[in-house]
Structure formats: structure tokens, C-alpha cells
Amino acid sequence: MEKERRKFSREFKLNAVELSYSRANIKELAHELDVRPELIYRWRSEFASYQGTSFPGNGKAKLTEEESELSRLKKELAEARMERDILKKAVHIFSKSGGKFTSS
Secondary structure: OOOOOOOOOHHHHHHHHHHHHHOOOHHHHHHHHOOOHHHHHHHHHHHHHHHHHOOOOOOOOOOOHHHHHHHHHHHHHHHHHHHHHHHHHHHHHHHEEOOEEOOO
């Protein structure tokens, strides 16, 4: 039987990270908080990377302005490439006439 996935609040994670920096033994802290030590290390890493925007909830990371712009541009580029590929195929299909190429 599968265990139900536990969810931790942002406050709980921030508190765990704060405690982990003040304690010497992370494994002991993890046992007290009833979480795996790997989780505390992951939370520490996320907190170090994103500071105030860490642990946004529902698995959606809050991006900085530059990161969101980069993400938008990547999506736009992927869409433009897809449109280009479709047009290439269409030109190839319509340039054939009766199995022979026309020179126009």
C-alpha cells in the first residue's frame, strides 16, 4: 500500500533550514522533524539559490524577471521553429506536381 505524499508548509521548510544552520547534526534534526535528511539538504540548497522566492508552493518556482523573460523567449523560439518546419514541409508538398518537380 502506498503512503500518501506529505506536504510541508513554507514556514516549516524555512524553520527547518534555519535550524539546520544552527545545529551540528542534520540527521538528528531530521529525526526530530520526522523528515529525511536529504530533504533538509535539498531545502537548504533551494533556499541558498533563491532566498526570498524559495518554497513558493505547488511545485511552481517563482522566477526572477530575467528567468521569466528567458523562459518566454525559449517558448517563442520553439514555436517559430515549429512554424518554420511546417512551412518547409508544405512548400515541399506543394512544389511537387505529379511526382515531378517543376522549375519555376
